[in-house]
Amino acid sequence: MSLDGPANEPIRPQRREKSEGWWGTRHTVTFMLFLGMANAYIMRTNMSVAIVAMVNHTGLLMLNSNSTDNKTDTRHSTSLPDGNYVWESDVQGHILGSFFYGYVLTQIPVGILSKKYGAIKFLGYGMLINSIFGFLVPFAADWGYVWLIIVRFIQGLGEGPSVPCTHVLLSKWIPVEERSRMGSFAYAGAQFGTVIAMPISGWLSASLIGWPSIFYIFGAIGTLWSIAFLAITYEDPGCHPGIHPVERKYIQRSIWGTTHNLNKKTIRIRRETELEDITIPWMSIFTSLPFWAILIANSGHNYGYDMLMTELPTYMKQILHFNIQANGVLSALPYLAMWFLSVGMSYIADGLLRRGCSLTIVRKSFNTIGLFGPAIALFAAGYTGCYRWLTVSLLTIAMGLNGGIYSGFKVNHLDISPRFAGILMAFTNCAANVAGLLGPMITGYIIKGEPTEENWRIVFTTASLVYVISAIFFAIFASGIRQKWDSEDKVETTKTETVELSIKE
Template identity: 50%
Template sequence: MDKTLAVEQNKETEERSRLGCRHFVVLMLFLGMANAYVMRTNMSVAIVAMVEHPKLPSHGDLPAGELSECEQIWHANNSARKSLIAAVTEDSSSPAPLQTPHLEGRFPWDSKEQGFVLSAFFYGYVLTQIPFGLMAKRWGSLRFLGYGMLLNSVVGLLVPLAAKLGGRNWLIIARFVQGLGEGPIVPCTHALLAKWIPPGERSRMGAAVYAGAQFGTVISLPLSGILCASQFGWPSVFYVFGAVSTVWCLFFLWFVREDPEHDDRLSTYERNLIKRTLGDVSKEKDPSLIPWKSIATSLPFWAILLAHMGHNYGYEMLMTELPSFMRQVLHVDITQNGILSSLPYVAMWIFSIVASCVADWLIISGRLTLTSTRKVFNCIGQFGPAVAMLGAAYAGCNPAVTVALLTLGVGLNGGIYSGFKVNHLDLSPSLAGVLMSITNCSANMAGLLAPLVAGYVTHNRPTQAAWRTVFFTTCSVYLVCGLFYVLTSSGKRQKWDTSEDKGEDKDQDVDASPNKTDAPAAV
């Protein structure tokens, strides 16, 4: 009998260390999040190549005293370069510089019009957040996520045609429809995580999935710059990424299942682990059972809501406007622009993974409560970028210093994935998708203001002083929302959670220790 017990224990240990179906779901959600952010951010770089350069606000048209030190230095250096080129071409038989007509923009849009193009996506995106969150509660999340992203991908392939045939208005409509299609990505992803991931793995798995946002941004920004500078020009950005995203949609719809109950590929150990810690996740799909009044009066929920709104405003400001800042103020060419603009998201990607492992270790080892862990990492994730933006506002005209500060700030922003970003799952596992749809909708309404504010402030005066105002505003938003989260957030499961009680007292910090959940070691 002892021999049989030893064999069973060895088998369970082997299964613990093996990657399971939930890890495959996490991988596919990671790639889906990456595709979503690629489709969201590629316009930020492409628009730099789409717009007629002479139509960008001219420094010569600025009022006296508005020309900042960066513009003065750049114009002085540019005049010296022109004089040198003229001398060389006059005194030698050197060929004229190569022309790149595919980089010459054809659309005469000023900064305000560009702001409308960049924000159009988010208007569509916010409209579908709550409806899809509620429909996913009743009918499941898988198909809403897959078919929504398929719509986003197919319309992405049509963006160049829309811009060439219909100009700004048709382009705005196309981006709006793309936003509609991408609306389900976050609430449906959160709902799937709530069904597949045990409490002891939430920080790691949640951060791994949402790290796809940084991975997609890191891929999108430099590759978009390279594609824009290629002989195929800016339309190739939308053709390449649209095709890749379409392929992912087909794989996702074919291979991923809605929940563990409908996946016969799970091992016995993995199925028991999920059922023991989460219960029957296929139950409770009636949206009429959602305790709306309790949610609306819950201070921990409002803490997540405000933190999410502050994060999205700052994140979208940098994600959509950083390439324009690089070009207008620091005068970085489009290929370098994409590479430099992506560096902050490389740092965020790396830090979010490291922070999530540390967060789960602190929780499982009992060194910090779930509530304390969420607050600590959220402080890092929102106060860090605020301080870095303050420094970038006074960084002068050195692109290296500015990029270093923004890279540090956005990198620290990765702490939010072990802070408010997974806090919905703590408050109510059964309503995580619905809660995320509400906070993500509100957050993206705040986020869509970012390019409009930047466009308004820098309209006809893209100076360092104007961009300093943009950075100050974003810094203030981060500080206020981060402070509110510290004062009012919680990691306790709330009394209004509608899931079955799995041995955890409501309004108590969840015990995520290995003895409680039998959670496997980090992978």
């Protein structure tokens, strides 16, 4: 797709030019982003399992005995070890949500700054801060829950750049015809991290070394990834010293287009430098229905996703009464299903595009699967609480089908605005995480003192309704066509660079 072409021209797959070998530099970048997303979600989900081991459940039962003796379901009861902290469900909700307070604050500033200064350092150093403060979680818990909230808030600040910066790098590294599967693979790291974090966290919590080891071990892993990422990853193909010239040409031609000098047999690739001064079309962005379709879909998805991610271990304990080891494993099953299905559906999506299907139809179709599927399954799960394995199966189906969003709204930013994809993601993900904040907070207040099947049914039904509304809005207003306000003639640059690459033909 030429950047100079019509702004409303649909994206068409182009003839693929491979670099030497089956593995290119873009695959290494995507794999590092996959690992980065895995680390990010490990650091945000490990608290969900750890808090089950941290809380003194016997103390809470005694505290709420007057209101819960006749209401709490005790079927399938198992004895659970008690932790040191008597935190009510609303306090637990604030602890679980505090990470997202910080996470939301850095989304938009980093999305804008990464356009000018690049995404590598924001992502690498942000994750380093997140990992280092992970070591402080056990100490902060002993100091008091307010200190724990502060530490988790700072971790959220560090992780805030992860999604917008990942989108910026994908927009520079991934050819149009590989966007669904490569983007899905990178973001599938979220499910991989969750699948790793929950069972291992459950095992560590029940082991002799206890729940603090969760934060020490994963903090060390995150620190190592941050160092490796900063050392081997580059901002774009034009500045990578080791990329094969044919692969560079293939990526740049697919994303930005090229002009040819037939006499010199060279390809001239104009790319924006980090010193670029651009005019961002704010008014056009905020009056664009396709942009709002992504924002609404992202927000609806995050409400349900973050509610389940943070509260599912608690539900497994309070209603289904699984022990801590089983809790971690079974809480991870839905995300394992989402991981596999998201990758599988992304290959189907790219296959449909190669066969000439409309990009708009593909995005809307997979997004509908990704949001309506969980809505139906969650609604049904609200009425099966006493049947443990049926409930687990429904929750697994819900999250598995949710994988369709990675070929839906998640990569749709790149379709409608490859130039400002990182900025769009910053705004939509910021709004989404505000919605995500509400999930655990609302859940905490609904079940406070009364963790009954009826109250959990309200939690699931609310999430189901949010999914449905956001799915309908996206199906009506979304688009796969690059928007007019993203075209090159709307952008003013003070410095560009022409890179001439001699290509043997």
